[in-house]
Amino acid sequence: MHHERAHTGRRRNEAAHQAILDAALRLLGESEGTPVTIDAIARAAGVGKQTVYRWWPSKGALLLDALTERAALQVPTPDSGSLREGLHTIIAATFRGAQSDSTAPALRSLVCEAAHDPHLAELLRTFTGQRRAAVRAVLERGRERGELAADADLELMIDEFYGVFWYRFILGHGPLDDAVAARLTDSILAGS
Structure with missing residues (x-):
């Protein structure tokens, strides 16, 4: 039973990870001069700001990942x-x-x-x-x-x-x- 829970957690993590990368890319594309913030990216991805910071130390690191990976x-x-x-x-x-x-x-x-x-x-x-x-x-x-x-x-x-x-x-x-x-x-x- 415990194994099942760990697995869905991993899947959920992966989904959140991808949602954040997608949101970062989309917001950067639509920004037209307004700064893209971690707040805005977290909101658009439907996660908390802490979730974003757990994987990326900075906005730059996240956007770089979004551009290269996604x-x-x-x-x-x-x-x-x-x-x-x-x-x-x-x-x-x-x-x-x-x-x-x-x-x-x-x-x-x-x-x-x-x-x-x-x-x-x-x-x-x-x-x-x-x-x-x-x-x-x-x-x-x-x-x-x-x-x-x-x-x-x-x-x-x-x-x-x-x-x-x-x-x-x-x-x-x-x-x-x-x-x-x-x-x-x-x-x-x-x-x-």
Whole structure:
């Protein structure tokens, strides 16, 4: 009997956990300049504030989790044995993940609000830093295998990818689709 209760508790915990992540993402997407508070997230998720703090030490930590875990924005770290394939996988996954309905508004808010919210600015730095590190790992493996020149400028290559990504994501003047992902991959590798 006791075992049953523990199990439903775990299920309930998991449901609350997901509800909080969903609420955080939704509120960030709808915020339009009003700060997203832990209070508001807890209310929207139907839990107490303490429940939120049990899992996340800060609003930034929660929003980062929501963006990466819920928002299909985990960057895969492929080691396919081919630099082109690995880089293309990351670029295509980033393009796709950023455009999902649950993610795009939250990510757009994060970028806009970071300008005048130091917590979100810090969050954006962490978020982009994690992503750059994933791309750098793929490029470094390619360099070790001799697919890139020893003196290839990895930071510039990473900037080329994210420069195109953020520019098109924020301005929306050009597509971020699989065809563009393939062309961008070739363009970055051709310049190396």
